[in-house]
Amino acid sequence: MRAAVFERFGEPTEVLGVRDVAEPRPGPGQVRVRMILSPVNPSDLLVVRGRYGVLPTLPATPGFEGVGVVDEAGPGILGRWVLGKRVTVINNTGGNWAEYAVIPARQARPVPSDIPDDQAAAYFVNPATVLAMARHVLKVRKGEWLLQSAAGSTLGRMMIRLGRHDGFKTLNVVRRREAVDELKALGADAVICAEDGPIEDQVRKIVGSEGVRSAIDPVGGETGTALFRSLAPEGRLIVFGSLSEQPLQIESRLMIAGDRRVQGFWLGHYMRQLSIPAALRLFGEITAMMRKKVLTSEIGRVYPLDEITEAARHADTVARHGKVLLRLSD
Numbered sequence: 001m002r003a004a005v006f007e008r009f010g011e012p013t014e015v016l017g018v019r020d021v022a023e024p025r026p027g028p029g030q031v032r033v034r035m036i037l038s039p040v041n042p043s044d045l046l047v048v049r050g051r052y053g054v055l056p057t058l059p060a061t062p063g064f065e066g067v068g069v070v071d072e073a074g075p076g077i078l079g080r081w082v083l084g085k086r087v088t089v090i091n092n093t094g095g096n097w098a099e100y101a102v103i104p105a106r107q108a109r110p111v112p113s114d115i116p117d118d119q120a121a122a123y124f125v126n127p128a129t130v131l132a133m134a135r136h137v138l139k140v141r142k143g144e145w146l147l148q149s150a151a152g153s154t155l156g157r158m159m160i161r162l163g164r165h166d167g168f169k170t171l172n173v174v175r176r177r178e179a180v181d182e183l184k185a186l187g188a189d190a191v192i193c194a195e196d197g198p199i200e201d202q203v204r205k206i207v208g209s210e211g212v213r214s215a216i217d218p219v220g221g222e223t224g225t226a227l228f229r230s231l232a233p234e235g236r237l238i239v240f241g242s243l244s245e246q247p248l249q250i251e252s253r254l255m256i257a258g259d260r261r262v263q264g265f266w267l268g269h270y271m272r273q274l275s276i277p278a279a280l281r282l283f284g285e286i287t288a289m290m291r292k293k294v295l296t297s298e299i300g301r302v303y304p305l306d307e308i309t310e311a312a313r314h315a316d317t318v319a320r321h322g323k324v325l326l327r328l329s330d
């Protein structure tokens with residue numbers, strides 16, 4: 001089969017290539033999926049660069065999520081049940097940028113037929129993270145502010161729509177002024193641009209001198225640090241990405257005097273801690289919110305696997321509009 005492969009860590013446009021590799025076969029409790037589409041997410045590119053929390057043995061194929069059809073099941077009842085079904089391909093170890101992927105049968109979740117392939121391809125990583133952070137970890141209340149950076153990201157836009165749906169207000173930080181009106185049109189309650197002065201001052205002008213109770217940051221560096229400074233006493237900042245690749249600078253005095261907290265969030269770790277009923281409830285929430293067009297992804301462009309280098313370049317572009325997807329089969 002054809003697969004995107006990298007043999008060393010490095011810039012995705014330099015190290016990714018398409019190769020013929022052996023077709024994988026499913027073992028006990030596993031299924032093989034004929035892949036249809038898979039998104040190019042920031043986490044996939046971090047893996048290729050060798051800068052993700054968990055790294056594969058090389059050579060490796062990236063791709064943590066996607067959609068496909070189960071075409072073979074290893075021994076086990078769950079595999080037989082999903083055989084022939086269109087499923088979300090949740091692949092903790094990567095490997096979805098290929099014509100076929102093998103995953104545990106429990107991670108092949110049948111997708112309702114009214115959810116189109118391009119949305120099903122991005123069914124899990126961002127939607128589950130948005131719901132987990134807002135509803136289950138921070139438990140943002142109706143009428144309360146949630147401060148977020150990189151608000152123009154696919155995930156940030158989902159959070160804005162979830163705020164509208166659930167009744168919390170979003171205060172959104174972007175790095176480009178052009179994004180301000182776009183996010184307001186989407187339903188953002190307030191949008192500030194990092195260029196327009198210290199973020200923490202801009203935040204307090206909007207929410208009042210105390211600051212916010214809840215904030216989420218995938219950027220780090222100066223932006224993440226400013227989000228921490230925007231917290232009210234007993235406020236919490238969730239750090240869930242490292243887009244700037246710069247460390248946070250946390251003032252001890254603010255942590256100590258106001259009991260402000262910083263905590264990490266990683267979906268892989270979060271899911272491992274969920275009970276089976278809780279995970280099923282989370283999938284139910286995603287489906288419901290996708291049907292209401294709250295947790296949908298804007299789709300930018302779909303590339304064939306052979307154009308993997310172009311797809312990786314596009315996914316890394318500043319001011320890119322919409323998710324980049326890889327088409328792996330029809």
Ligand SMILES: NC(=O)c1ccc[n+]([C@@H]2O[C@H](COP(=O)([O-])OP(=O)(O)OC[C@H]3O[C@@H](n4cnc5c(N)ncnc54)[C@H](OP(=O)(O)O)[C@@H]3O)[C@@H](O)[C@H]2O)c1
Nearest residue numbers: 042129150152153154155218240241243244266267318319
């Ligand atoms: N921890 C977890 O479990 C988890 C799960 C899901 C997602 N995430 C993280 O969530 C983030 C968003 O994911 P996504 O799929 O929504 O991303 P995406 O659609 O690719 O969007 C990336 C966004 O980040 C902005 N950005 C990139 N570099 C930046 C920088 N140095 N400073 C400020 N903004 C920057 C871009 O701004 P422009 O529009 O200006 O180009 C763009 O809006 C990523 O960091 C991803 O790794 C983490």
